[in-house]
Amino acid sequence: MATLKDIKRRIGSVKSTQQITKAMKMVAAAKLRKSQERLLDARPYAEGLANILSHVAAQTQPGINPLLEEREVKNICYLVISSDRGLCGSFNANVNRTAKTEIDSAKESKSVKSIVFGRKAFEFFSRREYEIEEKFINLFNDLEFKHAVDVSRLLQKLYVERKFDRIMIVYNRFKSAGTQVTTIEQLLPVKPVVVEIESQYQPVDFIFEPSAKEILDEIIPKNLNVQIWRTLLESSASEHGARMVAMDAATENAQEMIRGLTLKYNKARQAAITTEISEIVGGAEALQG
Amino acid sequence: MIPDKIKIEILTPGKKVLSDEVDNVMLPGLKGYFGVFPGHTPFVAALKTGEIKLGSEKDGDLFAAGSGIAEVQPDSISVLVETCENASEVDVKRAEAARDRAQSRIQEGRKSWDLGRAEAALLRAINRLKVASAG
Numbered sequence: 001m002a003t004l005k006d007i008k009r010r011i012g013s014v015k016s017t018q019q020i021t022k023a024m025k026m027v028a029a030a031k032l033r034k035s036q037e038r039l040l041d042a043r044p045y046a047e048g049l050a051n052i053l054s055h056v057a058a059q060t061q062p063g064i065n066p067l068l069e070e071r072e073v074k075n076i077c078y079l080v081i082s083s084d085r086g087l088c089g090s091f092n093a094n095v096n097r098t099a100k101t102e103i104d105s106a107k108e109s110k111s112v113k114s115i116v117f118g119r120k121a122f123e124f125f126s127r128r129e130y131e132i133e134e135k136f137i138n139l140f141n142d143l144e145f146k147h148a149v150d151v152s153r154l155l156q157k158l159y160v161e162r163k164f165d166r167i168m169i170v171y172n173r174f175k176s177a178g179t180q181v182t183t184i185e186q187l188l189p190v191k192p193v194v195v196e197i198e199s200q201y202q203p204v205d206f207i208f209e210p211s212a213k214e215i216l217d218e219i220i221p222k223n224l225n226v227q228i229w230r231t232l233l234e235s236s237a238s239e240h241g242a243r244m245v246a247m248d249a250a251t252e253n254a255q256e257m258i259r260g261l262t263l264k265y266n267k268a269r270q271a272a273i274t275t276e277i278s279e280i281v282g283g284a285e286a287l288q289g
Numbered sequence: 290m291i292p293d294k295i296k297i298e299i300l301t302p303g304k305k306v307l308s309d310e311v312d313n314v315m316l317p318g319l320k321g322y323f324g325v326f327p328g329h330t331p332f333v334a335a336l337k338t339g340e341i342k343l344g345s346e347k348d349g350d351l352f353a354a355g356s357g358i359a360e361v362q363p364d365s366i367s368v369l370v371e372t373c374e375n376a377s378e379v380d381v382k383r384a385e386a387a388r389d390r391a392q393s394r395i396q397e398g399r400k401s402w403d404l405g406r407a408e409a410a411l412l413r414a415i416n417r418l419k420v421a422s423a424g
Contacts, residue, residue, distance in 0.1 A: 038303075041304040041305070042302055042304075044298075045305075048298075048300050048367050048369050049358075051367075052333060052358060052360045052369070055333065145302045206332065207333070208332075208333050208334075209318060209319070209323075209333070210335065215334075215335055215358065218335045218358055222357075
C-alpha cells in the first residue's frame with residue numbers, strides 16, 4: 001500500500017500540474033480574444049474586395065486572368081494549416097488526418113504535394129515521408145499580413161508556372177471558442193464568385209480605370225492574399241479556442257484526481273491512527289491482565 | 290438628386306482605418322491623382338502608392354496609402370489599400386529606416402523579384418515621409 005508520504009507527494013505534483021494547465025487556459029483565453037478581434041478587423045476589407053471582384057468579374061470574360069484559368073488536373077497541391085504548438089486537444093490531429101485522407105485519395109490518380117504552414121503539420125507529414133514543396137513554421141507567434149502575402153505569392157508563382165493545376169487549402173475554421181470545423185477549400189484556380197449586389201446602382205454602369213483586365217490583375221492576387229490571411233487568422237483563433245477547452249478539461253481532471261487522492265490520503269491516515277489506538281489499547285490491556 | 294456629402298470608407302487588411310462623410314476626396318490613381326465629388330458615376334480604379342486627401346469644412350485630412358483599389362458609387366467610396374495611415378500617425382523613424390534599407394538593397398541589385406519589392410518598399414517609405422512632413 002502507498003504510504004502517507006507517497007500520496008502527499010502525488011497530490012503535490014498533481015497540484016503543480018494543475019497550476020500550469022490553469023495558467024495555460026487563461027493565456028489561451030487572452031490570445032483567443034486577440035485573434036478573434038483580428039479576425040473581425042480583417043473582415044470588412046475581405047468583404048469589400050470580394051464585392052468589387054464580383055462587380056468586375058460580372059463584366060469580363062473568364063480566362064482573362066491566368067489565375068482564373070481551369071486546366072486538366074494532373075498535379076495538386078494541398079496547403080495544410082496547423083499550429084506550431086501542441087497541447088490543444090485534437091486541433092492538429094483533425095486537420096492533419098483530414099489532409100492525409102484527401103492527399104491519399106488524390107494520390108491514386110494524380111501527383112500530389114503539400115505546403116505546410118505550422119510546425120505540427122510539418123512534423124506530421126515529414127515523419128510520414130510525404131513530399132513537401134515548402135514549409136512555413138514558427139510564424140504563429142507574431143503572425144502578420146506579410147506572411148499571408150508570402151504564401152500567396154508562392155502559390156501564384158507555382159500556379160502560373162504550371163507546377164500545379166489546382167491548389168487546395170485545409171484548415172480549421174473558427175466557429176466558436178469551443179467548436180472548430182475542419183474545412184477544405186479551393187484556392188486556385190480562383191472560382192468565379194457570385195456575390196449579391198446590394199447596391200441600388202446597376203453594376204453595368206461601372207467605368208474602369210485603367211481597363212477591367214488591369215483591375216482584375218490587381219484584385220485577384222490581393223483577394224488571394226486576403227483569403228489566405230483570413231484562413232490563418234481563423235486557424236489561429238481556432239487553435240487558442242481548442243487549447244482553452246483542452247486546458248479547462250485538464251484542470252478539471254486534475255481537480256478530480258486531487259479529490260480522489262485526498263480521500264485516499266485521509267483514509268490511510270485514519271487507518272494509521274486506528275491501528276495505533278488499537279495497539280495502545282491492546283498493550284494496556286496486556287499490562288492489566 | 291445629387292447628395293452634397295459622400296461617404297468614405299478606408300479599409301486595410303488589418304483594420305478599418307476610416308469611416309466618414311466628406312465633401313470630396315483626392316485619390317492616387319495609377320495614371321495620376323483624381324478627385325471624387327458626390328454624385329460621381331460608378332467607377333472602379335486601381336490606386337498606386339500615394340496620398341489620400343479628404344476635403345471637408347474642417348482642415349482636410351491627409352493619409353499615406355499603399356497601392357490598392359477604389360470603388361466609387363454616387364454616394365459612397367470604398368478604398369481598399371494595403372496600408373494606410375493618417376499623416377499624424379506616420380512613424381518617421383521607421384519610414385526613414387525602411388527607405389535606407391530599400392535604397393541599399395536596390396544598389397546591391399539582387400534578383401529581379403527582390404528588386405521589385407525593394408522598389409515598392411522605397412516608394413511607400415518616401416510617400417510616408419512626404420505625407421508626414423506635409424501633415
